Amino acid sequence: MTGRANVLSDCAAVACCSLGAPYKSLERFAKATGFGLFVHFLDVAVLRVRPAPIIYFLLHFATPDAENAETLARVRRYPSLKVRLAPVILVAQDCDATTFLSYVQMGFDDILCLPEQPQLLVDRLTRQLNQNIVYIETADYLGPDRRRMELPGAQHAARRSTAHMHSRLTIRRSLADGPVILERQDHWDNIVH
Template identity: 30%
Template sequence: MSQFARVMVLVVDDNHYMRVIVCTMLRAIGITLIREASDGAEALEIVRDWRPDVIILDLVMETIDGIEFTRLIRRGTDSSHPYVPIIMMTGHTDRRRVLEARDAGVNEIVAKPLTARALIDRLKSVINNERGWVKSSTYVGPDRRRRTLPGYKGPFRRTADKADGKM
C-alpha cells in the first residue's frame, strides 16, 4: 500500500489534458482519491462538500484564477477548508507571479512543464513538512519564512524585531 493511498487530492486546471497528466502522475504514486475541476469556481463548489488533503491548481484560468481561488479559500468568510495545502502549477515563473502566489497563501509552486519528480517532491513537502500558520490582517496562509538560522536564540526572526526592542 502506497504512503499516499489515503490522500485526497483536488486537481484544478482549465486544460483537460493537463488534468489527465497530473491525475496520471498521482495514480502512479498510489493516489486514487482524486477529484477534478476545470476552473476555480467549480473547485470552490467541490471544496464545500469534500475536504481534500491537498489542492493542486493552475495559476491562469478563466472565471476564477489560481491566485483568487487561493485568496477565497484562505480568507473567504464562508471558506470551509482554509488550511488545506495548495500546490500551484504554472508556466509563469517570473518573480512577480511567484511572490503573488506566495502572498495569496500558496504552500508550494511547481513549474510547467511538470515532471513527476517535481510534483512528488511538492506533495511530500506539504504532507510531511507542514509549516506553521500565520493569520494577520494582511495575510492568511503558511509561514512564508523557510530558513531557520543556525545561531538563532529567540522568538523573533525579522530584522525589524531588533529595532522594536523585542530582542
C-alpha cells in the first residue's frame, strides 16, 4: 500500500452486520484497505481501550435495506460528533443504477462496489478525510448533500412541495481533530419546485 493507506492505519472500522459471511467479507475488506483496528459493533467497547481519531462504519449489502437504514439513522442520531459525523460506507456488489441510487438516497457517505483494486478502495476511503464535505440536516436526515442525485424523471414531492427547515453543514474529518463542523447555515425553504 502507498503512504495514503497509512492514514487508514490510524482509523478504526466498525462492522455493522451479522457475524456470518457479511462480517467475514467486511473483515477481508478492512484488512485489504489497511484499517488499524477492525471490530464488530458488538465489540465496540474495544474503542474505549484503543481509541481512534476517525471511526468508519462499514455496512454490508447482504444486510436488508431496512436494517442498514436503521443503523445509518442510529449513527446519525448519536450524541457524539465523533460518531454522528463518522463516515458510513456501504460495501456492495456491482449493481444497477436504480439500486445504486437507492443506496445513495439512504445517505451513505460512499458506496464501494466490489470487486475492486485495494488501492482504489483506499483512495475512495481517504477522500472522507482532510477535505470539506457538505452535509444536509433536516428533521429526519443527516448526511451528505445528495439532493441532485436521482434517476431522470424522479420526483420527490415531499422535498419539493413543502416548506421546511434545513441546515447546510460544512464538516471536515482529520486525524488531528476528528470530525468537526466548520460552518452551519440554517435555511427555511418555502419554494415549491
